[in-house]
Amino acid sequence: MKTCTKLGLVLIILGLMSCGQEEDNRADNTKEAAAKVGQPAAVQQAPIDPGSRRALFGDLHIHTQLSFDAFIFGTRSTPDSAYEYAKGAALAHPSGFQMQLAQPLDFLGVTDHAMYMGMLPAMDNPETTVGKHPIAVAIREASNSQERVEAFQAMFPYLRKQLDKPDDLLDPAVVRSAWETTVAAARRHNNPGRFTTFVAYEYTAAGAERENLHRNVVFRDTPPDLPFSSMDSANPEDLWDWLDQQRAAGIEGLAIPHNSNGSNGLMFALAETDGTRFSPAYAEQRMRNEPLVEITQVKGTSETHPLLSPNDEWANFELMEVKVATTEPSKPQGSYVREAYLNGLRFAANEGFNPYQFGLIGSSDTHVGAGGFDEDNYWSKAGIIDGTPVMRGSVPLPEPGPDGSRYMGGDIASFPTWGASGLAGVWAEENTRGSIYAAFRRKETFATSGPRMQVRFFAGYGLTKLVDAEDRISRFYASAVPMGGDLVADGDAGPEFFVWAAKDARSAPLQRLQIVKGWIEDGSPREQVFDVACADGLSVDAQTHRCPDNGATVDITTCEISGGSGAAELETIWTDPGFNPEQRAFYYVRGLENPTCRWSTWDAVRAGVAPREGLPATIQERVWSSPIWFVP
Numbered sequence: 001m002k003t004c005t006k007l008g009l010v011l012i013i014l015g016l017m018s019c020g021q022e023e024d025n026r027a028d029n030t031k032e033a034a035a036k037v038g039q040p041a042a043v044q045q046a047p048i049d050p051g052s053r054r055a056l057f058g059d060l061h062i063h064t065q066l067s068f069d070a071f072i073f074g075t076r077s078t079p080d081s082a083y084e085y086a087k088g089a090a091l092a093h094p095s096g097f098q099m100q101l102a103q104p105l106d107f108l109g110v111t112d113h114a115m116y117m118g119m120l121p122a123m124d125n126p127e128t129t130v131g132k133h134p135i136a137v138a139i140r141e142a143s144n145s146q147e148r149v150e151a152f153q154a155m156f157p158y159l160r161k162q163l164d165k166p167d168d169l170l171d172p173a174v175v176r177s178a179w180e181t182t183v184a185a186a187r188r189h190n191n192p193g194r195f196t197t198f199v200a201y202e203y204t205a206a207g208a209e210r211e212n213l214h215r216n217v218v219f220r221d222t223p224p225d226l227p228f229s230s231m232d233s234a235n236p237e238d239l240w241d242w243l244d245q246q247r248a249a250g251i252e253g254l255a256i257p258h259n260s261n262g263s264n265g266l267m268f269a270l271a272e273t274d275g276t277r278f279s280p281a282y283a284e285q286r287m288r289n290e291p292l293v294e295i296t297q298v299k300g301t302s303e304t305h306p307l308l309s310p311n312d313e314w315a316n317f318e319l320m321e322v323k324v325a326t327t328e329p330s331k332p333q334g335s336y337v338r339e340a341y342l343n344g345l346r347f348a349a350n351e352g353f354n355p356y357q358f359g360l361i362g363s364s365d366t367h368v369g370a371g372g373f374d375e376d377n378y379w380s381k382a383g384i385i386d387g388t389p390v391m392r393g394s395v396p397l398p399e400p401g402p403d404g405s406r407y408m409g410g411d412i413a414s415f416p417t418w419g420a421s422g423l424a425g426v427w428a429e430e431n432t433r434g435s436i437y438a439a440f441r442r443k444e445t446f447a448t449s450g451p452r453m454q455v456r457f458f459a460g461y462g463l464t465k466l467v468d469a470e471d472r473i474s475r476f477y478a479s480a481v482p483m484g485g486d487l488v489a490d491g492d493a494g495p496e497f498f499v500w501a502a503k504d505a506r507s508a509p510l511q512r513l514q515i516v517k518g519w520i521e522d523g524s525p526r527e528q529v530f531d532v533a534c535a536d537g538l539s540v541d542a543q544t545h546r547c548p549d550n551g552a553t554v555d556i557t558t559c560e561i562s563g564g565s566g567a568a569e570l571e572t573i574w575t576d577p578g579f580n581p582e583q584r585a586f587y588y589v590r591g592l593e594n595p596t597c598r599w600s601t602w603d604a605v606r607a608g609v610a611p612r613e614g615l616p617a618t619i620q621e622r623v624w625s626s627p628i629w630f631v632p
Contacts, residue, residue, distance in 0.1 A: 118178025362422025509566020
């Protein structure tokens with residue numbers, strides 16, 4: 001009975017989610033503002049060589065006790081402790097063990113739900129006004145999980161705005177105080193040049209049938225007085241209107257959609273929310289406010305799906321195929337990044353605008369204030385609900401459950417499909433808000449499934465002549481287009497693509513680099529995956545466009561990986577064998593590590609049991625660049 005109750009609790013909570021500038025930043029932002037308004041040359045600095053840009057890694061999706069669901073999950077971490085964790089400090093998990101990064105992050109944004117922000121901690125305090133509310137009393141006095149669930153269910157009409165009376169539970173003063181706490185923590189921990197913080201939050205909207213439409217909203221520097229939440233409107237287009245209004249008032253921000261895999265086709269639909277046909281104004285507004293998408297996180301990866309990419313052998317990667325916090329399938333069409341890119345090309349070719357020309361990042365979506373990015377050090381996301389191998393379904397129950405299941409939650413819980421992902425990567429001159437945010441805007445960003453792999457990607461003409469130059473990266477920036485950009489045709493000549501990737505020093509070697517191409521031919525979307533660089537001195541087969549197997553293996557009884565195979569770095573200059581100068585196309589890089597043990601296998605090895613059947617025993621961690629779009 002206890003098993004079913006805990007599963008019910010998390011499904012209920014997660015299901016609800018589906019329905020003045022600080023002193024230490026003034027110098028950096030003053031320089032940026034001066035350049036924009038054309039101040040005298042004495043005030044401006046000489047341009048920084050873009051070749052000096054370096055890879056920085058961060059997380060733009062973190063929840064603390066200020067999020068109502070995280071608090072229910074037992075999380076008591078604060079924005080301050082989340083920033084300390086990102087800088088390398090240890091943090092207690094709700095289940096009692098210590099969480100700590102092997103290597104600090106470069107930047108972080110705490111993104112608590114704007115909906116009822118800070119209300120659960122206030123309700124937990126009997127001395128507050130809201131703490132005296134009957135629902136708060138019932139939640140506090142619940143003696144077991146079932147009673148806690150029943151008490152929390154009384155909040156549903158409030159959270160879903162289905163009340164036939166004024167909301168007597170939401171206290172705007174508490175929400176404002178929680179937001180001020182968020183802003184103040186970001187100010188305290190921002191340290192230009194060493195560690196960057198972003199004021200941020202999650203806009204937690206959902207469709208009528210619990211389709212995931214969540215966005216993380218990130219501000220460059222000065223934040224608004226209050227966030228715009230899904231309680232203001234569940235229509236993302238209203239969020240964009242609000243962001244435009246803030247921008248007009250001098251507050252720069254952007255939204256980052258996440259978990260499109262659980263959107264049931266709505267995240268990348270082919271019409272506006274009300275069914276209106278897309279227009280140039282719609283595309284412009286969407287790209288102005290949503291230049292990036294979170295392609296991977298703990299609740300799965302949203303690159304593509306085997307039904308959408310049947311010829312991609314690596315399409316079946318860390319899939320969560322249900323709507324968030326449900327057992328209902330999520331329709332693949334309209335839910336994955338690669339198909340959205342293809343549909344964007346079709347709009348561009350037929351109607352002259354592209355609403356889906358976004359860059360890529362990863363992030364964690366942890367609800368314990370601390371992202372876990374390593375397969376061998378994984379604690380999932382939902383605190384006391386999935387903080388142990390048994391709770392997250394990777395290790396069998398000591399005794400079968402009431403329904404005869406050997407695993408927590410039977411065979412329907414989505415926890416086993418979650419993963420130790422992901423990270424946001426940027427190429428930035430400095431570890432400052434201005435420099436990192438500029439990378440967001442120009443989409444010079446990449447995503448990883450956890451390891452700190454680096455990837456560079458340029459397209460242009462005559463790159464072969466530059467590849468051996470000592471200052472080749474500076475030359476590429478001067479004469480080519482980096483990831484996130486448009487490459488305009490130069491006659492009928494095919495462009496050259498420079499691809500480079502480096503492994504994470506703490507992770508497995510690289511096995512291969514790939515370029516994923518998409519285009520429209522005879523009105524139909526086409527895609528192809530090309531291996532372009534192979535480890536271990538192997539060569540790409542000219543017919544199959546695949547690297548031979550490099551023999552890398554992993555022993556799933558010990559999780560030891562084979563030695564002597566793989567590469568620390570891979571690079572190449574590649575030309576498209578099927579290039580057509582009259583076709584629009586996108587290209588992005590996907591780099592794969594050698595196989596390693598998945599977190600669920602690590603759990604099983606440590607418990608002395610066999611890996612759970614039906615789950616992948618191994619994983620090929622990967623990195624994705626933002627695309628380059630070819631424009632005829």
